[in-house]
Amino acid sequence: MSEKMVFLALQDNEDARPIREAIEADNPLAVITQFPGVYKIDAPGRLVINRESVEERIGRAWNPQDIHLSLVTLSGNIDETEDYFALERT
């Protein structure tokens, strides 16, 4: 693998489902690997979770820091604002 990859893993539960869907919609190169109870999302270079995309799916306000409730692990450098949470490796 020559390309620099980032990843995060989320608990496989209802709380994390809209986050997963937002990631799938906004990161076309992301690849999801399912394990029991947890899934790992790998992407080349950058992986972003947008506040708006999650809010569209849940129909209420969502703070990117809420990711703390579902995160299992991550790899990459964090870039976080009020509007998104991203992992980068360049």
Place this chain on the structure above:
Amino acid sequence: MEQAKKMNMKEKYNAMTGDLAWDFSYKTEAEIFPLSDFEGIKIEDWSKWQDPFRLTMDAYWKYQGEKERKLYAVIDAFGQNNAHLGVTDARYINALKIFLTAVTPLEYGAHRGFAMTGRAFPGVGAQVASQMQSIDELRHAQTQLHTISQYNKYFDGLHDPFHMFDRVWYLSVPKSYFEDALSAGPFEFITAISFSFEYVLTNLLFMPFMSGAAYNGDMATVNFGFSAQSDESRHMTLGLEVIKFMLEQHPDNLPIIQRWIDKYFWRGYRLLGIVGMMMDYMLPKRVMSWKEGWEMYFEQNGKMLFDDLARYGITMPKFWEQSVEEKEHLTHQLWLTFYSYGHAAAFHTWIPDDSELDWLSEKYPNTFDKYYRPRLVYLREQEKLGKRFYNPSLPQLCQTCQIPMVYTDPKNPTKRVYRETIYNGDRFHFCSDACKEIFEHEPEKMSQAWLPPHQIFQGNCGGATIPDVLKHYHFTENDGGEFLHSRDNANWNLWKGLTPDEEAA
């Protein structure tokens, strides 16, 4: 009244961490932070510390409170519903016994260590991050203790974990790793735990193990595991941040940090071998092999982590190639060791059934059939003849990692590695070049390691016979030995209405 302008994330973080500090008027900084420079790490400007999550104390309490509420609701439900009967089979519980007796005291050790760094670091950002983590780790110890108390009602081996942790031969492996770090200075501690253990290696502890728990129906472990793991992303990020911060502060820091990374990578890898054994041998339904896990989380991801640090001059930890060469041998050698010393462990051991042996053959095509399967099959036959093998001797331990000296040279897989060195007229033994080198850099410290077999021979562990020592460990007659003949197995068959195994005692 005028509405206060809402602060953005960065302003809020600065207001609620950096602004919490104060200047000292009648004591010097050196008097207040006496541990901050003896390790040789030079920090010029603590205000350059950046927490990438920018988590403030008020948000921290909110999120942690929510995690706890969810978790304890599940733990209560678990007890009310006899959920211990939902696991795949009673052999699985033995993996959990190792985890809970080995890792729970480490969580508590991490709580103590981060309380120390929170006090010892002169920078407020580092103090706040350390305090949060110290509280997290105490929470992890507590949630695991609640899980222990659930399983302890039904299964053997979990009745006295903290007493055992300070005495038992194999628990000295995790204990000595953490105590090596805890007895160092604050910068070495945080490199050892936050970077080497949590950032580089912890994925291998939690990802396959928690997935394994989910796969094997152990919902109590899944819940405390994922609840703890949701804190772990923050801890891992702290590990990376602290390394970058130290490297950016002064060029003299690089060689010191590289040496710590080399040391704790190797020590952590040796410790994780036990997790590998759980993945390959102890989960009735397996998630991935140790070899696959090492490839995914160390060879691929670990390389990228170190690429991130290359611009500071950090290189891959010394001896990492050795870990890759050993990957097809490690877990088989460890399981055979624990099987042989099964009478002196607080969990049960067994020979895998045929389908499990086939899985191992498939996962380890270059080594398993050639070196290990025939030995396991032989031991199973001996057991059937009523001659279950136990090794009556005490193992010789590596002075550094404290694992019995059982590992062989991957280039010559039937030959064990023995390394030794003389210090102050005494001869010390090592499982590997890496463990020898760690000792030789700090012989005054490492020569004082508390090695259980030595302590037994010196008369410090209740007596000279195995029953004396097991009594000293607070083991009961039901805690160890062959799974087939165990009380756990008999109870399990009874609870599940299964026909007792022919061989069960």
